[in-house]
Amino acid sequence: MKSIDYNNKKDLLDLGVLNDNQSDLHDIFYNKIKNDDEFKKLYCKFIKHIYTEFYPNEKYIFYQSFPSIRLQYPQSVSIPPHKDSDSLSNHPIGEKNFLIPITEMKNTNSVYIESEPDKKDFQSIHLESGDIFYFNDNLCTHYNEKNNENKLRISLDFRIMLLEDYNKYIKNWNIDVVSSNPRDVLKKEIQQK
Numbered sequence: 001m002k003s004i005d006y007n008n009k010k011d012l013l014d015l016g017v018l019n020d021n022q023s024d025l026h027d028i029f030y031n032k033i034k035n036d037d038e039f040k041k042l043y044c045k046f047i048k049h050i051y052t053e054f055y056p057n058e059k060y061i062f063y064q065s066f067p068s069i070r071l072q073y074p075q076s077v078s079i080p081p082h083k084d085s086d087s088l089s090n091h092p093i094g095e096k097n098f099l100i101p102i103t104e105m106k107n108t109n110s111v112y113i114e115s116e117p118d119k120k121d122f123q124s125i126h127l128e129s130g131d132i133f134y135f136n137d138n139l140c141t142h143y144n145e146k147n148n149e150n151k152l153r154i155s156l157d158f159r160i161m162l163l164e165d166y167n168k169y170i171k172n173w174n175i176d177v178v179s180s181n182p183r184d185v186l187k188k189e190i191q192q193k
């Protein structure tokens with residue numbers, strides 16, 4: 001694989017040293033899309049479709065300015081169990097999650113998620129290129145397992161908020177909350193080893 005980070009760290013991947021949002025390939029992707037008008041136009045067009053399909057009665061929606069890319073490397077753990085709205089992640093209540101698989105996602109190179117908040121019936125979601133997955137990452141626990149599929153998983157995801165939820169969030173915003181990364185748990189575990 002042509003990732004310098006992957007090749008440097010591949011012996012330690014099961015310790016979570018290479019997570020799904022930080023590597024040289026992520027930098028290449030983000031540098032590209034942030035400087036590429038063609039991508040921005042496509043993304044905005046896509047968000048308009050989401051708006052029309054899912055929220056036609058809303059006057060406004062808020063959307064993530066750029067999608068996040070997830071690269072789950074072979075043997076990598078990526079993310080521990082969390083809800084996006086929990087005290088580790090600190091995302092606003094009410095956010096809507098959308099995921100677009102670029103490569104096929106199945107078994108251990110996909111996301112394990114429960115069907116309802118706290119139901120704990122975790123299942124890996126099987127998705128293929130061309131699908132879109134709308135899910136409640138905000139209140140349902142989700143995580144990755146060590147990627148044993150021997151294939152890199154690539155997916156994009158983004159979050160949307162409705163005006164009503166955004167206003168509630170702003171009203172209750174806690175200035176003391178500065179961290180919003182569930183992977184900090186993995187970092188602490190690695191430091192302790």
Ligand SMILES: [Fe+2]
Pocket residue numbers: 082083084137142
């Ligand atoms: Fe999450």
